[in-house]
Each structure stands twice: as C-alpha cells, then as structure tokens.
Amino acid sequence: MARRRREPGTGTGPSPEERLERMSALQLIDLISEHLAIQEKPPTRYVRHLRNRVEELEDIRDQAEGALSELNDAVEKLRAPALRLGTLLHRIGNERALVCVGGGEYVCNVDPLLPDAVLEGGMRVLLNEAYAVTDSFGLDKSGPVVRLTEVLPDGRIRVGQDAGITDTVVVRADALRKEALKPGMDLRLDANQRVAVEIVAPARRFDRSLSTVEPIPWSDIGGQDAAVQAIRDSIEMPILHANLFKRFEHPVPKGFLLYGPPGCGKTLLGKATAHNLRRQIQTETGEDRPEFFISVKGPEILNMWVGESERQVRELFSQCRDKAEEGYLVFLFIDEAESVLGTRHGGRVGNAIISTLVPMFCAEMDGMEALRNVVVILASNRADLIDPAILRPGRIDRKIRVRRPNREAGREIYGIYLNERLPLAEDRRKLIDAVTEAHFAETEENRFLEIAYRSGRREFLHRGDLASGAIIAAIVERAKELAIKRSVLSGAESGITREDLLTAFEREYRENELFPPTDITEDWLKLTDFDPQNVVRLTPYRLRHDAERRGSI
Numbered sequence: 162m163a164r165r166r167r168e169p170g171t172g173t174g175p176s177p178e179e180r181l182e183r184m185s186a187l188q189l190i191d192l193i194s195e196h197l198a199i200q201e202k203p204p205t206r207y208v209r210h211l212r213n214r215v216e217e218l219e220d221i222r223d224q225a226e227g228a229l230s231e232l233n234d235a236v237e238k239l240r241a242p243a244l245r246l247g248t249l250l251h252r253i254g255n256e257r258a259l260v261c262v263g264g265g266e267y268v269c270n271v272d273p274l275l276p277d278a279v280l281e282g283g284m285r286v287l288l289n290e291a292y293a294v295t296d297s298f299g300l301d302k303s304g305p306v307v308r309l310t311e312v313l314p315d316g317r318i319r320v321g322q323d324a325g326i327t328d329t330v331v332v333r334a335d336a337l338r339k340e341a342l343k344p345g346m347d348l349r350l351d352a353n354q355r356v357a358v359e360i361v362a363p364a365r366r367f368d369r370s371l372s373t374v375e376p377i378p379w380s381d382i383g384g385q386d387a388a389v390q391a392i393r394d395s396i397e398m399p400i401l402h403a404n405l406f407k408r409f410e411h412p413v414p415k416g417f418l419l420y421g422p423p424g425c426g427k428t429l430l431g432k433a434t435a436h437n438l439r440r441q442i443q444t445e446t447g448e449d450r451p452e453f454f455i456s457v458k459g460p461e462i463l464n465m466w467v468g469e470s471e472r473q474v475r476e477l478f479s480q481c482r483d484k485a486e487e488g489y490l491v492f493l494f495i496d497e498a499e500s501v502l503g504t505r506h507g508g509r510v511g512n513a514i515i516s517t518l519v520p521m522f523c524a525e526m527d528g529m530e531a532l533r534n535v536v537v538i539l540a541s542n543r544a545d546l547i548d549p550a551i552l553r554p555g556r557i558d559r560k561i562r563v564r565r566p567n568r569e570a571g572r573e574i575y576g577i578y579l580n581e582r583l584p585l586a587e588d589r590r591k592l593i594d595a596v597t598e599a600h601f602a603e604t605e606e607n608r609f610l611e612i613a614y615r616s617g618r619r620e621f622l623h624r625g626d627l628a629s630g631a632i633i634a635a636i637v638e639r640a641k642e643l644a645i646k647r648s649v650l651s652g653a654e655s656g657i658t659r660e661d662l663l664t665a666f667e668r669e670y671r672e673n674e675l676f677p678p679t680d681i682t683e684d685w686l687k688l689t690d691f692d693p694q695n696v697v698r699l700t701p702y703r704l705r706h707d708a709e710r711r712g713s714i
C-alpha cells in the first residue's frame with residue numbers, strides 16, 4: 162500500500178497553497194522527487210508551482226543579461242578613442258565637406274541625416290573614426306581676436322594680429338557673409354584660425370576719457386608761471402605760426418612732458434592747455450575746434466598678456482585719431498608715464514620680455530602730423546626714467562618742470578582758492594598772508610622730515626618744503642567745512658576765520674594721504690628732489706620726535 166505523503170501546510174500556520182508559493186524551485190523538486198520515489202504521481206499543482214518558479218528565474222536571468230550588456234556597452238564607450246572636432250570650411254556638394262582638423266584638411270562624407278542649417282561654413286563639426294561628419298556644435302565659442310586690415314575683392318579678408326604675427330588671409334563664416342566688414346574691426350577666428358566667425362566689440366575703451374574739460378584759465382593755476390610759459394611756447398607758437406616754423410624748417414613737437422612731484426598741477430596744466438589752446442585758436446583763426454581730453458594712467462595700459470599693452474596703446478591712438486577726424490582738438494594725457502614709457506622697467510610688469518611699447522609708441526607718434534591731430538602730454542614724477550627715444554625732436558622734446566610751490570607761489574595758490582566770492586571773517590589779504598606764513602614758516606612746529614646725509618650732516622625739511630597745490634586746495638576745503646559747520650550750529654553765516662585755516666592746515670598735514678604712512682626712506686624720497694646717493698635716511702620728524710618723547714628711541 163502506498164505510503165501517504167504529508168501535505169505541506171497541514172495544521173495551523175500558512176495555508177498549503179501559501180507554503181507552496183514560498184518554496185524555491187529546488188524545494189519543489191525535492192517534494193516532487195519524494196512522490197516519484199514511491200512511484201506516486203505528484204499533485205499537478207506542485208508541477209505548476211515549479212514551472213512558475215522556473216519562469217521567474219528565467220525572467221531574472223534575462224534582466225541580468227540586459228543589464229550586463231548595457232554595462233559592457235558603457236565600458237566599451239569609455240574605452241573608445243575621442244572623436245575629433247574640426248572646422249567646416251565649406252560644403253562640397255550635398256554629400257561632402259572640406260573640414261580642417263588641427264591644421265590638416267580633409268574631404269569628409271557628411272551624415273545625410275544632418276540638416277543643412279547645422280553645417281554652415283565656420284561651424285565646429287564632429288568627425289567619427291572614419292572622418293565622416295556626424296554632428297555639429299555650431300560656431301566655435303573661442304579663438305584669437307584679430308584686427309581686419311583689408312577686405313579682398315572676392316570677399317575674403319586679410320587680418321593682422323597685434324602681437325606681431327604676420328598678416329593672414331581667412332575666409333568668412335557663412336554667418337558673416339552679409340556683414341559689412343571694414344578695416345579696423347576686431348574679428349574672432351575659429352580655433353584653427355582659418356575662418357572669421359564673429360565680429361567682436363572693440364575692447365573696452367578707456368573710460369577715463371572726458372569729452373570736454375572744465376574751463377581752466379591760466380590764472381587758475383598758481384605759482385607755475387615758468388611752466389605755463391614753456392607750454393605756451395611749445396604748443397601755441399607752432400600752432401599759431403605754423404608757416405614760420407615751416408620756413409625755418411624747425412621740427413614741431415607732438416606734445417610735451419610735464420615732470421615734478423605729485424599734486425603740483427601737472428594734470429591741471431594739461432587740462433588748462435586744452436581749454437586755452439581752443440580759445441587761442443578761436444581768437445586767432447576764427448576756427449572753433451572743441452577739445453577732447455583723454456586722460457589715462459600709465460599703469461592702466463600695462464597688462465600681463467603678451468601684446469595686450471601694445472593693443473591698448475594702438476587703441477588709444479586710434480581713439481585719438483577718430484576724434485581728431487571728427488574735428489576735435491584732441492589731447493592725450495598720460496599720467497605716470499614712466500610706468501609704460503620708462504627705460505628701467507622695460508615697460509612691462511615683472512618679466513624679461515623686451516618691451517615693444519616704446520618703439521610702438523614712437524611709431525604711433527611719428528605717424529601723426531605734428532599738433533594737427535593730437536597733442537600728447539606726458540606727466541611723470543620721474544622724468545629721468547622716461548626712455549630717451551620718446552624725447553627726441555619731432556616727438557616730445559619739451560620737458561617742462563612743475564615745481565613745488567615756494568612761499569610766493571603758495572600765497573598765490575591760497576589766493577586762488579580763498580577767492581573774493583567766499584564769506585571770509587577777515588580781510589582777504591590778511592587771511593591769505595596769515596595762512597601762508599604759518600604754512601611756510603621754518604619753525605619747530607613745522608619740522609616735517611629729518612634728513613641724514615651720507616656726509617653725516619643732518620637737516621630738517623619743513624612743511625612748506627613739501628607743499629603742493631593739492632595740499633593748499635585741500636586745506637582751504639577743510640577750512641570751509643569748519644565754517645559751514647559753525648554756521649549751521651549757530652544758525653548765522655560765519656565766514657572762514659584765521660583759526661579755521663590754521664586748524665585745517667594742522668589736520669591736513671597729519672592726515673593727507675599724499676604722504677606715505679610709513680617711515681620708509683624710499684617712500685619719502687619720491688616726494689623730494691634729493692639724490693638718493695647722498696641721503697642715508699629720511700624720517701618723518703613727528704614720528705621720531707613723538708617716539709623720543711615716549712622714550713622708545
């Protein structure tokens with residue numbers, strides 16, 4: 162008699178069907194085998210469950226195979242060599258294109274599925290291993306910027322580069338075919354430098370340019386009679402008597418160099434030249450040419466990129482010429498000129514490249530007709546550093562010294578700022594005299610710098626020795642502030658007093674930022690005319706004096 166098989170799941174707990182559901186394929190096989198071992202037919206539901214389990218296993222295997230093959234594809238892709246990008250120069254019929262890759266040219270098949278719009282001349286295209294064009298990335302986003310020098314009759318263009326690379330002829334990208342290109346424009350080439358792909362806006366022009374200058378009559382500049390006379394001789398004479406200069410074959414300068422300590426009126430003189438020359442020409446010839454004053458600081462031109470400083474200089478002169486052509490009387494004022502046109506620094510920031518700035522600057526100046534177009538005014542605290550090539554006849558051969566004001570000049574400048582229109586508490590002349598005397602007195606209070614000479618001799622510089630127009634102007638402004646404050650507090654207008662001026666004078670010398678905050682001799686030497694060879698030390702007297710009183714020296 163056949164042994165009865167125990168049904169799975171009898172008793173309490175999961176139902177027999179649930180237990181079968183939870184069994185693995187192997188467990189089900191064992192169960193079926195037990196039946197077969199005793200020659201008993203296993204129930205069909207066992208076989209059905211087994212079949213389900215096998216089906217599930219097959220599904221899992223299929224999924225795993227799918228995932229594995231995806232993974233293999235991904236690994237394969239990562240291992241594949243990179244595809245090349247090239248610049249499409251032009252299409253050859255519908256099916257092919259001339260493509261430039263790394264300097265070489267290839268005639269490539271084009272994927273017929275790519276729309277024509279993405280395959281214009283100048284675009285970056287993707288090449289597969291067989292060098293067929295399979296995709297397009299549009300126009301190159303980066304590339305060198307060049308200056309257009311000529312548009313050839315067939316539409317190609319000749320371009321040059323500022324860094325001295327020879328001119329090249331390139332074709333236009335389709336995007337530029339309809340543009341009216343003109344010499345002087347800046348264009349960007351593709352990375353392969355074969356196609357002009359974009360017009361780029363000219364680099365930032367100097368934003369310090371002023372279209373006109375405020376009217377500055379010569380009388381607004383105090384104590385600089387010699388400088389003013391020298392400027393008038395070198396600029397007004399040749400302009401107003403051009404024929405005489407021609408008859409005598411005398412070279413006319415392109416401008417002049419103003420040199421002297423900071424704050425003493427170099428910029429002021431430059432602007433006054435612009436204003437007065439316009440008026441002078443107007444009176445003498447009846448012609449009114451509005452002035453255009455472009456002011457730039459030397460260090461602004463300096464740039465670490467090779468060729469960039471040169472580009473800036475070219476840009477500056479081109480801006481001047483444009484304005485001159487528009488009928489302006491153009492003044493190019495370059496402050497701190499020694500930083501770009503100097504010999505010692507090589508004209509460039511901290512590297513060994515021999516400067517091309519000075520020769521370039523000279524060439525630009527030689528290209529200008531003297532004083533007809535542009536007057537170049539250089540300003541510097543260190544004229545001795547300016548490259549002599551700049552200072553040749555026919556260029557800038559007038560060096561005009563701008564001195565610190567002495568007592569008389571100081572009085573004149575106080576007079577300019579303490580003008581008749583201001584509310585003054587005292588007779589104007591007496592006020593001017595009082596503050597001038599205080600400023601230039603060689604008293605103990607006014608001791609400002611102590612000089613130790615190499616010879617062992619010691620001397621004091623007084624505040625007056627380091628006076629400047631800028632300081633005097635600032636003192637008067639401070640005094641005005643004191644008077645205004647007092648008027649506000651008292652509710653009645655109170656004119657500038659002697660005390661206001663003296664307090665302002667004290668404070669200005671203590672706080673003026675023209676003076677170096679340190680006691681480093683080199684910093685102070687820059688403010689004086691002393692030959693560094695002769696001076697061992699320059700010490701601010703107050704610092705030393707105060708320290709001595711505190712007993713720390």
Ligand code: ADP
Nearest residue numbers: 381382383423424425426427428429630631634
């Ligand atoms: P610099 O160019 O020599 O450093 P600035 O011409 O910029 O000096 O002078 C700064 C300011 O100082 C001027 O705007 C002006 O107000 C005043 N100043 C300097 N020198 C004189 C002067 N000789 N007469 C009148 N004001 C002066």
